[in-house]
Amino acid sequence: MSAVPVPRAAPLMKPSAGDLRATIILPAYNEAAGLPTVLADVFSVVGHLPGYEVIVVDDGSTDGTTAIAHTFPARVFRHKANRGKGAAIRTGLSRARGNVIIVMDADATYPASAIPRMVELLETHDLVRCNRRQNTETMPLVNRVGNWLFDRLLTFSHGLDGSDHLSGLYGLRREALLRMKLESEGFDIEAEIGIKARVRGLRVTSFPIEYNARLGDKKLNPWRDGFLILGRIVAMFLLYNPLLTFVLPGFLIMLLALGGAFLLAQSAIITPFFGLDIHSFIVAILGGVASFQLIVFGMAAALYGVEAGYKPASWLVHLSTRPVRLGGALLGFLAVGFAAVYIGALVGRWFAGGAGKFYDTREVVLASTALVFGMQLLSAALFLSIFAGRLERLQKGLPALAPQPELDE
Structure with a gap:
């Protein structure tokens, strides 16, 4: 690849969002060493093709990255301070005008020659990921092991297919990427995109590429950023699997806690090794109350997942049906009334x-x-009532909001 800069030229066109075929986003932080090679490589591949634009997002660099980017016919945006790779990608996405988005690291490790094939595949797919052919010369052992572990974890916890889910060269349809409502600020952005693509049922494909040695200092810290990625995977597992992580554990804990409380309500339990009396009884009761909160939190997480674009789970839709909601509210009302009367009688x-x-x-x-x-x-029934209509429509594949009838003026 040549490192000779392409002379700066006027933009090919000034289209509105969605008028271009593709936008190539290059997030860059102190990439003065590699950016000239990357941009020269990119423009040698797509510079003669109509409908392409290149965006460089300088994430608060201090080495002249912005000045180098301005020597090429690219659109350049700069953060005042370093915010992270995810933040840079989201900034580029907010300015992109292409129908498809290509994201590529700016360290000269990825071949720009893969871009036309990616754009072509995005005509029939929603996400295209380039899988790196790894070797000991271009990727340290700790990175190879980390990528393998994260691939296994993403497959086990979120059901992702394929490999190299943390690749730094990938493309998506613009509308699919915007609907993801990305939140990541750092190197966990690829994990978030992969998980949300799986949750939304996007059409995903991949193909292998050569992975080159980077130019300049590496920015990814295997341990710090590894824990960041791990945290994102775990957090999204809790969010998108609330039945397994909150509802069912809460239900089982409630059964155990209330069962223990029922036994201790009869009399103390004394063994040769320990004794359980009134204090253990109160702890068991508190466990039952806390477990119900765990179930409610799982419902809230499931509803948040729906707001983030996940199709409502059948168990959530069932809980939000009118008979279940009214039955729960009636049971809650009777429990409150009976308890209040009984407490009054005891006092x-x-x-x-x-x-x-x-x-x-x-x-x-x-x-x-x-x-x-x-x-x-009572509170849970009211909470579900707020979302009941929306959940029913989404379950049927209808718009979340019913279309409003036209009115005569």
């Missing part, structure tokens, strides 16, 4: 006995628990 009996030593602690704790559970059921 009244205590006063009638002279308000001396109180012996009905277990009964009060059980009644108070029923009161709290009843209030939580």
Whole structure:
């Protein structure tokens, strides 16, 4: 690849968003060593093709990256401070005008010759990823091991197909990328894109490329950024799998906690090794209450996933149906009413006995628990009612908001 800069020229055209065939985004942070080679390579491939634009996002560089980018016919944007690779990509996306988006690292490790094939594949796919042919000369051992581990983790936890999910050369349809509503600021951006592509059922393909030795200092810290990527994968696993991570564990914990509380409500449990009495009973009751909160949190996570573009799960739609909501609300109302009456009766009996030593602690704790559970059921039913119509429409594949009828003026 040649490192000779292409003389700066006026932009080929000034189209609006979506009028170009492709936008190539190059996130760059202190890439003065590699950027001239990358841009020369890119323009040698697409410079003569109509409908392409190149965007360089300087992520707060201090080595003249912006000045180098301005020597090429590229659109250049600069962050005042270093914000991370993900932030740079999102900035480029917000300025992109192409129907498809190609993202490529600016360190000369990826071949620009792959871009035309990527754009062609994006006519029939939503995401195209280039898989690196790894070797000991171009990628350190710790990076190779880390990529392999993350590939296995993404396959196991999110069901992603293929390999090299953290590749720095990939392309997506612009509308699909915008609908993802990306949040990542750093090197976890590729993990977020891959997971959301899987969640949305996008059409994904890949093909192998040669991976070259980088020019300039590396920016990825294997340990710091590795933990960042791991955190993103775990957080999105919790978000997009709430039934497994919150609802079912909460239900099982509730059964164990309330079962233990029921046994301890009868009498203390004494063994040769330990004893369980009123304090253990109260702890079991609190575990039951906390487990219900875990279930509600799982419902909230599932609803957030729907807002992020995930199709509603069947269990969530079932819980939001009118009979289930009304049944839950009725059960909660009865629990609150019964608990309030029973607590009042216990307190009244205590006063009638002279308000001396109180012996009905277990009964009060059980009644108070029923009161709290009843209030939580009422709140959960109301919470689901807010989203019920939206969930039903999304489950049927209809728009989230019903079209409004036209009115005569």
